[in-house]
Amino acid sequence: MQDAREWLRSARSVAxxxxxxxxxxxxxxxxxxxxxxxxxxxxxxxxxxxxxxxDPVLVWEWYLWRRGLIAKAEPNPGHYALASxxxxxxxxxxxxxxxxxxxxxxxxxNIVKLHGDIWKSQCLNCGGEYADDRTEVDALPPLCDCGGxxxxxxxxxxxxxxxxxxxxxxxxxxxxxxxxxxxxxxVVYPAALLVPLAKExxxxxxxxxxxxxxxxxxxxxxxxxxxxxxxxELLS
Ligand code: BJW
Ligand code: ZN
Numbered sequence: 238m239q240d241a242r243e244w245l246r247s248a249r250s251v252a253x254x255x256x257x258x259x260x261x262x263x264x265x266x267x268x269x270x271x272x273x274x275x276x277x278x279x280x281x282x283x284x285x286x287x288x289x290x291x292d293p294v295l296v297w298e299w300y301l302w303r304r305g306l307i308a309k310a311e312p313n314p315g316h317y318a319l320a321s322x323x324x325x326x327x328x329x330x331x332x333x334x335x336x337x338x339x340x341x342x343x344x345x346x347n348i349v350k351l352h353g354d355i356w357k358s359q360c361l362n363c364g365g366e367y368a369d370d371r372t373e374v375d376a377l378p379p380l381c382d383c384g385g386x387x388x389x390x391x392x393x394x395x396x397x398x399x400x401x402x403x404x405x406x407x408x409x410x411x412x413x414x415x416x417x418x419x420x421x422x423x424v425v426y427p428a429a430l431l432v433p434l435a436k437e438x439x440x441x442x443x444x445x446x447x448x449x450x451x452x453x454x455x456x457x458x459x460x461x462x463x464x465x466x467x468x469x470e471l472l473s
Pocket of ligand 1: 257336391396398
């Protein structure tokens, strides 16, 4: 903890790579591990373009249910610690795999969303992307004004990440003197590649996670515990 605090104090540019674990203490379920979504739902039946093509209503029901959970959740002390850190450090970027919007709600402004945004929908016909805060929809699947079918504007397995978004993530990590890796199992690619990239670019890598992950071996410091407790202490 003391080393990590010192690295952050002397850093001019910092990036935070976040995953579902940072929202766990807000009551938003993670994907993997005990209580994770994939314990009860099969990713290949819900989070792939093939699943959506086969049963868009089922996929939409699952996303509307998750929107409802997230709508009731509040950012936790971990999110707020990152927001206040952004106001104090010259260059700070949150690179998140999360789609829940809790970083914005906590007050971060410089956010790269690798896997999209559950609060947006995209039209399969005209390509339009729209803010969408509905947690209930009368007739599923929801339709665009153009008549096309809407889908959640998130990145499913087998889909590429947006080029501009990925480039922004790479830039943030390459520029960083210190990279925080928070609440991610670090098994989903290409997001997981950002950890070795941070190392190669000479950044100090600080992992915050109650459990060991494939990223732990690359970390200069591993702070074991919930991010809602560790981040306020680390970033104060
Ligand atoms: C706490 C805590 C607390 C608990 N405090 N911590 C190379 C190798 C192998 C496979 C591939 C590869 N390249 C591509 C692939 C395929 C695939 C992939 O990675 N598969 C692996 C799973 C094997 N990747 C893709 O398909 C990606 N696309 C792509 O690569 O395109 C090019 C391509 C196309 C076709 C073929 C090949 C390449 C797209 C990935 C999209 C991921 N989408 C999801 C769903 C998003 C929408 C939604 O939310 O519904 O993104 S899946 C899900 O996993 C979600 C998450 O963002 C993502 C990562 O999960 P995350 O955030 O790490 O959460 P968890 O639950 O895994 O972990 C939580 C952690 O928190 C744990 O470590 C806990 O210990 C910790 N924790 N409480 C702090 N209080
Ligand atoms: Zn449309």
